[in-house]
Amino acid sequence: xxxxxxxxxxxxxxxxxxxxxxxxxxxxxxxxxxxxxxxxxxxxxxxxxxxxxxxxxxxxxxxxxxxxxxxxxxxxxxxxxxxxxxxxxxxxxxxxxxxxxxxxxxxxxxxxxxxxxxxxxxxxxxxxxxxxxxxxxxxxxxxxxxxxxxxxxxxxxxxxxxxxxxxxxxxxxxxxxxxxxxxxxxxxxxxxxxxxxxxxxxxxxxxxxxxxxxxxxxxxxxxxxxxxxxxxxxxxxxxxxxxxxxxxxxxxxxxxxxxxxxxxxxxxxxxxxxxxxxxxxxxxxxxxxxxxxxxxxxxxxxxxxxxxxxxxxxxxxxxxxxxxxxxxxxxxxxxxxxxxxxxxxxxxxxxxxxxxxxxxxxxxxxxxxxxxxxxxxxxxxxxxxxxxxxxxxxxxxxxxxxxxxxxxxxxxx
Amino acid sequence: xxxxxxxxxxxxxxxxxxxxxxxxxxxxxxxxxxxxxxxxxxxxxxxxxxxxxxxxxxxxxxxxxxxxxxxxxxxxxxxxxxxxxxxxxxxxxxxxxxxxxxxxxxxxxxxxxxxxxxxxxxxxxxxxxxxxxxxxxxxxxxxxxxxxxxxxxxxxxxxxxxxxxxxxxxxxxxxxxxxxxxxxxxxxxxxxxxxxxxxxxxxxxxxxxxxxxxxxxxxxxxxxxxxxxxxxxxxxxxxxxxxxxxxxxxxxxxxxxxxxxxxxxxxxxxxxxxxxxxxxxxxxxxxxxxxxxxxxxxxxxxxxxxxxxxxxxxxxxxxxxxxxxxxxxxxxxxxxxxxxxxxxxxxxxxxxxxxxxxxxxxxxxxxxxxxxxxxxxxxxxxxxxxxxxxxxxxxxxxxxxxxxxxxxxxxxx
Ligand SMILES: Nc1ncnc2c1ncn2[C@@H]1O[C@H](COP(=O)(O)OP(=O)(O)O)[C@@H](O)[C@H]1O
Ligand SMILES: Nc1ncnc2c1ncn2[C@@H]1O[C@H](COP(=O)(O)OP(=O)(O)O)[C@@H](O)[C@H]1O
Ligand SMILES: [Mg+2]
Ligand SMILES: [Mg+2]
Ligand SMILES: [Mg+2]
Ligand SMILES: [Mg+2]
Ligand SMILES: [Mg+2]
Numbered sequence: 001x002x003x004x005x006x007x008x009x010x011x012x013x014x015x016x017x018x019x020x021x022x023x024x025x026x027x028x029x030x031x032x033x034x035x036x037x038x039x040x041x042x043x044x045x046x047x048x049x050x051x052x053x054x055x056x057x058x059x060x061x062x063x064x065x066x067x068x069x070x071x072x073x074x075x076x077x078x079x080x081x082x083x084x085x086x087x088x089x090x091x092x093x094x095x096x097x098x099x100x101x102x103x104x105x106x107x108x109x110x111x112x113x114x115x116x117x118x119x120x121x122x123x124x125x126x127x128x129x130x131x132x133x134x135x136x137x138x139x140x141x142x143x144x145x146x147x148x149x150x151x152x153x154x155x156x157x158x159x160x161x162x163x164x165x166x167x168x169x170x171x172x173x174x175x176x177x178x179x180x181x182x183x184x185x186x187x188x189x190x191x192x193x194x195x196x197x198x199x200x201x202x203x204x205x206x207x208x209x210x211x212x213x214x215x216x217x218x219x220x221x222x223x224x225x226x227x228x229x230x231x232x233x234x235x236x237x238x239x240x241x242x243x244x245x246x247x248x249x250x251x252x253x254x255x256x257x258x259x260x261x262x263x264x265x266x267x268x269x270x271x272x273x274x275x276x277x278x279x280x281x282x283x284x285x286x287x288x289x290x291x292x293x294x295x296x297x298x299x300x301x302x303x304x305x306x307x308x309x310x311x312x313x314x315x316x317x318x319x320x321x322x323x324x325x326x327x328x329x330x331x332x333x334x335x336x337x338x339x340x341x342x343x344x345x346x347x348x349x350x351x352x353x354x355x356x357x358x359x360x361x362x363x364x365x366x367x368x369x370x371x372x373x374x375x376x377x378x379x380x381x382x383x384x385x386x387x388x389x390x391x392x393x394x395x396x397x398x399x400x401x402x403x404x405x406x407x408x409x410x411x412x413x
Numbered sequence: 414x415x416x417x418x419x420x421x422x423x424x425x426x427x428x429x430x431x432x433x434x435x436x437x438x439x440x441x442x443x444x445x446x447x448x449x450x451x452x453x454x455x456x457x458x459x460x461x462x463x464x465x466x467x468x469x470x471x472x473x474x475x476x477x478x479x480x481x482x483x484x485x486x487x488x489x490x491x492x493x494x495x496x497x498x499x500x501x502x503x504x505x506x507x508x509x510x511x512x513x514x515x516x517x518x519x520x521x522x523x524x525x526x527x528x529x530x531x532x533x534x535x536x537x538x539x540x541x542x543x544x545x546x547x548x549x550x551x552x553x554x555x556x557x558x559x560x561x562x563x564x565x566x567x568x569x570x571x572x573x574x575x576x577x578x579x580x581x582x583x584x585x586x587x588x589x590x591x592x593x594x595x596x597x598x599x600x601x602x603x604x605x606x607x608x609x610x611x612x613x614x615x616x617x618x619x620x621x622x623x624x625x626x627x628x629x630x631x632x633x634x635x636x637x638x639x640x641x642x643x644x645x646x647x648x649x650x651x652x653x654x655x656x657x658x659x660x661x662x663x664x665x666x667x668x669x670x671x672x673x674x675x676x677x678x679x680x681x682x683x684x685x686x687x688x689x690x691x692x693x694x695x696x697x698x699x700x701x702x703x704x705x706x707x708x709x710x711x712x713x714x715x716x717x718x719x720x721x722x723x724x725x726x727x728x729x730x731x732x733x734x735x736x737x738x739x740x741x742x743x744x745x746x747x748x749x750x751x752x753x754x755x756x757x758x759x760x761x762x763x764x765x766x767x768x769x770x771x772x773x774x775x776x777x778x779x780x781x782x783x784x785x786x787x788x789x790x791x792x793x794x795x796x797x798x799x800x801x802x803x804x805x806x807x808x809x810x811x812x813x814x815x816x817x818x819x820x821x822x823x824x825x826x
Contacts, residue, residue, distance in 0.1 A: 212748040335625040
């Protein structure tokens with residue numbers, strides 16, 4: 001809201017800022033005389049600094065009132081930082097092992113001080129490109145998704161709690177609008193921001209714009225995104241929002257968070273794994289054909305959904321007589337398994353639809369993924385992208401006909 | 414919110430109250446020395462006074478902090494009056510010919526001063542029982558529904574406007590909860606408030622509680638009611654919220670208003686017409702078998718939906734390049750008719766589901782309708798109610814298989 005009192009920090013002024021904030025200084029062991037600061041932001045929107053003192057380290061993230069990647073010509077409220085801070089706190093509370101802790105938040109300056117996710121943590125997308133397997137990834141993501149989605153839904157909350165949580169996040173509308181535009185609209189029309197591997201995908205991009213069935217489906221998904229306040233969703237859960245080691249999985253960057261459809265998060269993550277899957281042929285070499293890695297990715301997709309299903313429904317069972325007002329156990333006890341199954345199959349279809357939308361927009365929309373961008377041969381890249389695009393189009397149209405994630409995966413092979 | 418400064422008015426203290434409010438006194442031609450006051454509240458919740466001066470008349474409605482019908486043992490926030498006032502103003506703005514004007518609102522006192530809907534206006538339900546036809550009813554209700562629903566949805570609003578309107582009404586959660594309880598929950602479980610024409614309908618009521626398929630459907634409808642912020646809905650649009658003459662139709666009492674699914678309003682109205690339809694056999698006499706009247710009711714049901722469809726989609730056409738962000742014309746121009754048809758068929762199925770839920774709860778839930786209550790012979794009443802109940806159960810379960818309102822009506826004959 002306020003612009004007054006806001007200034008863009010740099011590596012130098014950040015040090016003075018930190019010195020003046022006792023909670024941050026204390027997190028650095030009060031050894032603030034020889035701080036090392038490194039800007040590591042690789043995202044589209046914000047600045048991220050790692051701050052290192054002799055005894056420990058923290059991360060400082062600052063939002064600026066525009067899109068960093070584009071510059072001041074694309075303004076974007078820095079209030080996103082406020083929503084990121086409250087979402088991080090909520091999600092950390094619900095899934096403490098998979099979300100960094102917030103140490104400090106300054107709304108005027110749009111500054112979040114948070115736990116440093118230390119090396120060897122690396123952004124998942126980088127290692128999906130490098131071909132590194134993470135055996136616990138699916139289980140951890142299933143936990144994160146189940147915990148953050150279940151506990152913020154009407155399966156656990158009373159209507160009163162739910163509506164007041166909805167209100168809390170409605171103010172993040174500018175970020176919702178950005179998603180609406182770049183995910184659900186721009187890829188389906190001519191837009192100055194769209195790009196694709198041209199000329200190879202020119203007719204593919206045009207086909208998306210002219211695919212009537214696809215457009216009817218994406219319209220329905222967009223309405224659901226705008227209207228369905230099902231749970232507090234992260235809303236930007238791509239492979240660049242997940243940091244991993246072999247033992248740990250951390251979800252960062254929920255600045256798009258709001259009350260929306262659960263399937264948007266589940267789908268984003270699964271869709272990004274499928275993008276990584278389709279990019280593998282572009283990274284294959286004679287020594288490493290990536291066959292085993294492709295199998296690991298599809299296993300991870302299957303495990304993510306299946307473990308999510310298990311964890312989510314088991315939370316529901318545990319809290320079946322809890323405060324949640326949507327499905328009173330007194331009414332549904334004689335039909336309990338059916339209720340869960342129906343809920344989950346609807347969520348499955350939503351997830352497939354949203355996942356497909358997220359894939360399509362990464363191929364013909366404004367923001368692309370390194371998985372494909374790093375394939376230097378444009379013919380090869382276009383080939384991978386086309387197969388991903390065709391898969392996603394089919395998935396969006398046919399999503400209601402799938403009953404298991406295995407069936408979905410079989411259409412990708 | 415405030416209790417301080419609130420006091421329950423009566424016919425005497427109301428006069429002093431009016432004298433102190435210039436806007437009300439002026440609406441009475443400033444002739445406030447010989448006011449006549451008559452309490453006419455016949456609803457479940459509030460007090461309604463007609464105030465008559467030598468030159469004109471107004472209506473004063475006061476909410477008390479409990480359910481009038483039950484008493485102080487069932488508390489209910491008097492803040493409902495605030496939501497009624499802002500909904501009345503919004504709906505009057507959108508459909509001025511069919512909603513009374515608000516002259517005055519006092520949040521502390523929960524008092525609304527509004528336009529007196531003069532005789533011969535009568536509550537629609539009364540004349541549905543008496544067997545009086547209203548040739549313009551369907552057209553007027555179609556206009557009211559189309560105007561109030563279209564213009565408050567994302568078909569007309571930007572996302573920013575929509576989310577801030579959602580927020581505005583989230584505070585009306587206590588009234589939403591009441592609906593959730595009495596419409597979507599209590600009829601499907603044993604509840605102290607439920608009643609039915611006993612013993613005749615004992616096994617019918619039990620069958621509702623044990624109908625697994627029905628309960629799965631009502632669970633889905635309840636979630637939609639709680640989660641889908643599709644438009645500003647009236648949310649209590651039964652035949653007692655509509656006042657009619659042969660030339661005029663007025664919709665009152667939107668104290669339950671919030672952002673919810675459009676089908677809840679369309680369904681409420683249509684469901685109440687079906688209740689009236691099934692009650693006719695209980696009102697038939699040898700002189701008047703009510704055959705023609707039943708035909709008028711079913712015609713009115715068909716006309717309401719068909720005219721609503723026409724009016725709603727024509728508003729959409731008019732504003733197809735307007736501010737609404739859900740279906741950008743630039744994307745959907747080559748598939749425009751299909752988009753509308755898909756939207757409307759989904760809305761149709763929602764309306765049938767919600768309409769059925771509203772019917773069921775009037776037969777086995779806490780609040781009944783005079784249409785049946787006025788049938789004094791309990792055997793006859795139970796008979797009418799059972800046919801209505803069976804129709805509604807089937808409608809809820811099979812709603813997605815209906816394509817036209819005529820098909821629906823044919824299952825009632
Ligand atoms: N808590 C953290 N610990 C370690 N690195 C982080 C942390 N938060 C962000 N980063 C790094 O900064 C990059 C950008 O952060 P992110 O929150 O995704 O910003 P943006 O919103 O601009 O996308 C991440 O890809 C990651 O490398
Ligand atoms: N503006 C009005 N003009 C004339 N009569 C009205 C008006 N508003 C309410 N009434 C009368 O008062 C009754 C109760 O009003 P209503 O708003 O439905 O109260 P409740 O919320 O208690 O149901 C209506 O049935 C109608 O007879
Ligand atoms: Mg990021
Ligand atoms: Mg971000
Ligand atoms: Mg009423
Ligand atoms: Mg009322
Ligand atoms: Mg009865």
